[in-house]
Amino acid sequence: MDKQEHVKCLIIGSGPAGYTAAIYAARADMKPVMVAGLQPGGQLTITTEVENYPGYPKGIQGPEMMEDFRKQAERFGTDIRWSYVSSVDFSKAPYKVVVDEKTTILADSVIIATGASAKWLGLPSEERLNGFGVSACAVCDGYFFRTQDVAIVGGGDTAAEEASYLAKLCKKVYMLVRKDELRASKAMQNRVFNTPNIELIYNAETKEILGEKAVEGVKIYNTKTKEEKVLSVTGFFVAIGHQPNTDIFKGMLDMDEQGYLKTIPGSSRTNIQGVFACGDAQDKIYRQAVTAAGSGCMAALDAERYLSAQGLH
Numbered sequence: 444m445d446k447q448e449h450v451k452c453l454i455i456g457s458g459p460a461g462y463t464a465a466i467y468a469a470r471a472d473m474k475p476v477m478v479a480g481l482q483p484g485g486q487l488t489i490t491t492e493v494e495n496y497p498g499y500p501k502g503i504q505g506p507e508m509m510e511d512f513r514k515q516a517e518r519f520g521t522d523i524r525w526s527y528v529s530s531v532d533f534s535k536a537p538y539k540v541v542v543d544e545k546t547t548i549l550a551d552s553v554i555i556a557t558g559a560s561a562k563w564l565g566l567p568s569e570e571r572l573n574g575f576g577v578s579a580c581a582v583c584d585g586y587f588f589r590t591q592d593v594a595i596v597g598g599g600d601t602a603a604e605e606a607s608y609l610a611k612l613c614k615k616v617y618m619l620v621r622k623d624e625l626r627a628s629k630a631m632q633n634r635v636f637n638t639p640n641i642e643l644i645y646n647a648e649t650k651e652i653l654g655e656k657a658v659e660g661v662k663i664y665n666t667k668t669k670e671e672k673v674l675s676v677t678g679f680f681v682a683i684g685h686q687p688n689t690d691i692f693k694g695m696l697d698m699d700e701q702g703y704l705k706t707i708p709g710s711s712r713t714n715i716q717g718v719f720a721c722g723d724a725q726d727k728i729y730r731q732a733v734t735a736a737g738s739g740c741m742a743a744l745d746a747e748r749y750l751s752a753q754g755l756h
């Protein structure tokens with residue numbers, strides 16, 4: 444039997460966008476309920492030092508920062524549920540949101556802050572060895588490979604940052620870049636170039652990750668010279684970008700071809716009135732904690748105006 448609860452404002456996701464929306468919604472007395480999702484705190488919980496978030500002059504660890512966000516949201520009465528949203532029905536208001544595949548919540552307004560997740564190469568060997576030497580989070584798993592040789596694929600800021608992180612723990616880090624240049628910012632590139640135990644391999648395509656029960660090596664192909672070679676590594680890290688966590692909204696909300704939710708410019712409004720989107724789920728350009736937080740604030744203000752206009756708040 445469905446157990447139904449009716450809330451004014453339901454927030455899906457608990458990264459900087461979700462928590463900021465919660466702080467604003469709670470202070471506006473919208474009595475927000477937040478469904479925190481499978482990775483409470485979001486991507487910042489798998490990062491280390493955050494040095495560019497205003498208000499932390501000495502920097503802060505990502506997980507600690509998200510704890511601060513959580514405490515601030517709870518201080519004003521946000522009701523946080525440590526569960527996940529399994530499906531939604533936005534065909535009519537109040538909107539139906541199913542939590543943990545069993546509990547239905549009816550919501551007058553919904554704020555989507557589901558963020559984004561790491562992308563994978565899509566190789567069968569990558570899937571088979573995931574958790575056995577293959578990882579998409581150097582900060583989470585790098586420790587297991589200290590004093591060993593590892594490879595990381597990607598040429599963006601994430602790959603550069605994670606390669607530098609791994610270089611502190613590992614003996615050698617091969618950075619596999621598919622083009623003949625890095626996409627990472629100049630500052631991050633310089634950090635990589637100045638780290639002696641990072642070896643950049645350009646024009647590298649990963650053919651296969653080798654090993655039966657754990658990673659033993661990686662077979663790479665040089666797209667210029669057409670040469671194949673095997674690197675002996677015990678860890679293989681993937682850092683090739685992210686995809687938005689928006690699958691459960693497919694067919695219901697407008698999104699672009701990559702799945703990023705479309706919002707009406709200058710607002711957090713989606714194509715369904717009363718449903719708002721913020722953070723990385725709708726932003727493929729900036730993707731920063733501070734921009735996510737800013738858009739979370741917008742979503743709460745938009746939701747408050749919507750509820751007032753509907754006579755629901």
Ligand code: NDP
Nearest residue numbers: 564597598599600601602604621622626682683684685730
């Ligand atoms: P990006 O999209 O910027 O970079 C992805 C990288 O992975 C590119 O080098 C891309 O290659 C490569 N790539 C993509 N698909 C494949 C594939 N199938 N095989 C091999 N390589 C592949 O993602 P990031 O996660 O690095 O960064 C996302 C955003 O977050 C950026 O705006 C970035 O600046 C920001 N960021 C900022 C940080 C900071 O300031 N400290 C830290 C981390 C991220 P190609 O270049 O050939 O397309």
